[in-house]
Amino acid sequence: DIVMTQSPDSLAVSLGERATINCKSSQSILYSSNNKNYLAWYQRKPGQPPKLVIYWASTRESGVPGRFSGSGSGTDFTLTISSLQAEDVAVYFCQQYYTTPTTFGQGTKVEIK
Amino acid sequence: QVTLKESGPVLVKPTETLTLTCTVSGFSLSDSRVGVSWIRQPPGKALQWLTHLFSDGERSYTASLRSRLTISRGTSASQVVLTMTNMDPADTGTYYCARKIGWAPFDCWGQGALVTVSS
Numbered sequence: 001d002i003v004m005t006q007s008p009d010s011l012a013v014s015l016g017e018r019a020t021i022n023c024k025s026s027q028s029i030l031y032s033s034n035n036k037n038y039l040a041w042y043q044r045k046p047g048q049p050p051k052l053v054i055y056w057a058s059t060r061e062s063g064v065p066g067r068f069s070g071s072g073s074g075t076d077f078t079l080t081i082s083s084l085q086a087e088d089v090a091v092y093f094c095q096q097y098y099t100t101p102t103t104f105g106q107g108t109k110v111e112i113k
Numbered sequence: 114q115v116t117l118k119e120s121g122p123v124l125v126k127p128t129e130t131l132t133l134t135c136t137v138s139g140f141s142l143s144d145s146r147v148g149v150s151w152i153r154q155p156p157g158k159a160l161q162w163l164t165h166l167f168s169d170g171e172r173s174y175t176a177s178l179r180s181r182l183t184i185s186r187g188t189s190a191s192q193v194v195l196t197m198t199n200m201d202p203a204d205t206g207t208y209y210c211a212r213k214i215g216w217a218p219f220d221c222w223g224q225g226a227l228v229t230v231s232s
Contacts, residue, residue, distance in 0.1 A: 004159075040218035049209065049222035061220075093160065097218050101175045102150075104160040 002026050002096050006105035012113040019081040021108045023094035028074045031098065038098035041070055041079045044107075045090045053092075054079060086112060115139035117149070117210050119226035125200045126232050133226060135193040135210030142191065143168055146215040149193045151184065154225075155206035166193055202230045 003026040013019040021041075029038045037057035042050040052061045054070035057077055067082045081088055089112060094105040121133035135149060142149065150165040164174045164184040174182050183196040193210060208226045211219035 038216075042218075049224050050211075050219070051222075052218055052220050055218045095160075095218060097213075097216065100173055102162045104162075106159040 001101055002029065002099060002103050004094055004096055004103050004105040006094060006108050008108060009106070010109040010111065012111045013081075013084045014113045015086065016083050017113075019084050019088070019110055021079045021092050021110070023072075023077045023079070023105050025075045025077075025096050029096045029098035030074050037073050037077070038096055039070075039072070039077050040095045040097060041068075042093050042095065043088075043090045044093070050093075081110070084110070084112070115212065115221045117212060117221060117223035119208060119210055119223045121208075121226055121228070123227065123229065125228060125230050127201055127230060129200050131195075131197040131200050131204070131228060133195045133197075133208055133210075133228075134187055135195070135223060136187075136189070137191050137193070137210075137212070140212070142166075142186065142193065144214075148213055150211050150213065150219065151193075151195045152209045152211055152219075153204075153206045154209070155203070158206075160209075163197075164195065200230045204228070205230045 005024045007022045039057040041054040043053050044050045053064050058070040069080050071078050091107045091109050093107040116138050118136050125131050148165050148167045151163040154160045164182050166184045172184050181198045185194050187194045209222050211222040213219045
C-alpha cells in the first residue's frame with residue numbers, strides 16, 4: 001500500500017498569515033499517461049464530514065475559496081492557505097487515489113495562534 | 114443536493130457482527146461510474162478505506178479485512194450496506210460512507226457513525 005505522511009501534525013497560524021501543510025507519498029502518484037497527480041486534500045471541521053478541497057493535486061473543488069491552493073508532483077505535495085481565516089480552523093488530510101487501496105495521511109490540525 | 118447518511122448501532126459487543134446502512138439521496142447508485150465506499154477512522158489514527166461498491170455491482174475490499182467485510186445493496190435502491198463480522202475493540206471508530214465518480218476522490222461524505230466495540 002502507498003503510505004501517505006503529512007507534516008506537521010498540527011500548526012498554529014495568525015489570522016491573515018499563510019498556512020502550509022505537506023504530504024509525502026511512499027511512491028510516485030503521477031500517472032505518466034495523462035500527467036496527473038492522483039492526490040486530493042480534504043478539510044474536516046468539528047462535527048462535520050470531510051469536504052473535498054483540492055483534487056488532481058492543484059484543482060480547487062467548486063466553491064472553495066481562492067486562498068486554498070495545492071501544489072507538488074510525484075511524491076511531494078503541499079496545501080497552502082494564503083491568508084488564514086477563522087473558518088479555516090479544521091483538520092486537513094491528503095489522499096492518494098492512484099491505486100487501490102486508496103490511502104490517507106494522518107491529518108494536520110490547523111488552529112489560530 | 115447530494116447527501117449520504119450512515120445509520121446503525123452505536124455499541125457492538127466483541128465477536129458480534131456490525132451492520133451499517135448508508136442511505137443516499139440526490140443521485141442514483143445505478144448512475145454510470147458512481148460508487149460508494151465505506152471508510153473508517155479509529156480514534157487517533159488515519160482514515161482507512163474498507164470497501165467499495167461500483168454502479169455495475171462490482172466490489173472491492175481492503176486486503177487486510179477482506180474475510181470480515183461484505184458490501185451490498187440494501188433493500189431500498191438508495192442504500193448500501195456494510196457488514197463486518199467478528200467485531201473487536203480495535204474496530205472502534207467513526208465509520209463513513211462516501212461517493213466517488215470514476216477514478217476520482219470522494220466528492221461527498223456522510224456525517225459518520227461512531228461505533229464502539231465493548232462488552
